[in-house]
Amino acid sequence: MTVANINDIATHTGLSNATISRYLNGKPYVSKEAQLAIDMAVRELGYRPNASARSLRSGRTGRVVMVLRDAYHPFYAALLAGACRAAASVGYDVLVQQNHAEGWHSDRLTQLVTTRGVDGVILTTDLDPWSEYQSALSGIPAVTCDQALSDQSLPGVFIEHYQSTIEGLSHLRERGARCIACVQAPPADPCSSSDIRSAAYHDFAAQNPDTQIELVSIEDDLVHSGYVMLDALVHRSTPVDAVFSGSDDVAAGLLIAARERGIAVPGQLRILGFDDQPIARTLEISTVRQPVRRMGERAFELVHSIIHGENRFGADRLRVPYRLMVRSTT
Amino acid sequence: MTVANINDIATHTGLSNATISRYLNGKPYVSKEAQLAIDMAVRELGYRPNASARSLRSGRTGRVVMVLRDAYHPFYAALLAGACRAAASVGYDVLVQQNHAEGWHSDRLTQLVTTRGVDGVILTTDLDPWSEYQSALSGIPAVTCDQALSDQSLPGVFIEHYQSTIEGLSHLRERGARCIACVQAPPADPCSSSDIRSAAYHDFAAQNPDTQIELVSIEDDLVHSGYVMLDALVHRSTPVDAVFSGSDDVAAGLLIAARERGIAVPGQLRILGFDDQPIARTLEISTVRQPVRRMGERAFELVHSIIHGENRFGADRLRVPYRLMVRSTT
DNA sequence: GTAATGTATGGAAAGGATTTCAGAGCAAGG
């Protein structure tokens, strides 16, 4: 006998394993004496219930998976941190899958889900051939976080990308901008957040003929990407007088480059970021604040409540508030 | 019957579950015809082996846990990203626990390990009362990553903190520094990396009497922390002429603040970071490069090889190389 | 021709919990 199991506790206390199980799971109908005996036996034999056996029988694993592009990206890292915090507080564990990393196969998620390795899924990014995952994900509680997927039927947490984008653009225009470069990652999915933003750019331009919108695509939204992008923006035939970046890091890179070139911010160039990462506060960059960590928490709470069949939020789609933070770059 | 199980495949093919299991696990002694029949039945019934049942019987979960302070911190995020990548390539999953987040209880890790919820553990940070975890972790493959714990017997990957710190200090001295502020998080553990660095500071000061070392403690190693720290460093009675920061983010904050104050870098103040995060490259900050992502990969590979009883690295403690990156701040 | 090996298979026993169901004991209500 290498490790004590529930039957060892049963024989040691003279009770049956059913009673042990009831007590350890906090169910009623266990006498005071039985409880004490069990406590003592558990401590004495160092008994720990076997997680696999438990979840085999109960059908619950106490685990969820969060799918993200790259754990190193600050936006996803914040989502993950939030989800882990929320999960820990109710005894759940979070498992990570990076779908943009080398070594990722499209069926890793499917595998995990169909083998019942997790109780739920949090999607923070588009899954490329959505059809490939659809059937697997329809059999398990799954929520989206920030990204609106093709399948709009999935519940999820999100911010109003359309409204917040309009508000950001209006702010830049109020501050005198008439040629705004909008920087963001290439749209991956017809309903992704970047496409919602694109729609907002379009509508805004239509309603404000005096203001020009330039779309700029970017690969990695890192500080460096913004840093190397500045020259291209100001050395155009019609130089831009404002940049609305989908990422604070890119905005930071632009600001740093602008300072080095002696370009006045916000006099000559207005810069507006998105997210309100710590670097935006440090560099006094105006930005649209998203409570990213909280979005991760909410996403977990949502999937958790669905797992337990008690959606305490009432709504399937949770809106989290955004807020325009006006600082020194606009 | 809601979901097909292995016995359904058995009856459907006319074989026994033992044969199905053998084939699905790639073991020998399955005829060609049997293989085809199984393939067909699996596809037809949409059979997926149940992960819990499998790991209950086999004792393997295909999962490891990585313990880190905070997934949002870029250093830990990079470790995690590396570990996830390496894990994905061999079909393993990584589970995250943040031991500095709200909602973390000291027994969450113990619980996970003693209930056999994972096959292995990667520790990237000190566990505060180490004695509390020691017995649980002695029964499972566990490796450290970057941090040297009290229990030196654990295998792990690390960089030469002592050597690299000496090299950094020597570099600063060569560039004319005579009063160096060394910034780092407060030491948590007698064998942690910050304590190894402290020893290096001490030895360096002893061997170079003309150079003064000032230890500066910091709570969060974020850009903002460096930003607000600068004034205290230069407005001292004996102002420092160089800063060696344990984190690139802090170094970046210092550099940004210095530029705003009009302090010449590196003329008046030399700045040296640690890690070589993207921001260091962008801002041209000299730094000691650590291949952090690769450290995460190596840590996983190490624990994976121990799980399979075949430590292909030979050594228990893997050294990964560091490299001094001289840029424009020194 | 017999012994020894190797391949292909199935029956049945773990593996360790949860959960259902039935039953025993006891108090209260009629």
Add this chain to the structure above:
DNA sequence: CCTTGCTCTGAAATCCTTTCCATACATTAC
């Protein structure tokens, strides 16, 4: 006294695989 209902308990079924062991047959070795 009988019924009802509540608390406490245990036997046994169940969850789904992997793995041990036995068996049947075909081949090769001596």
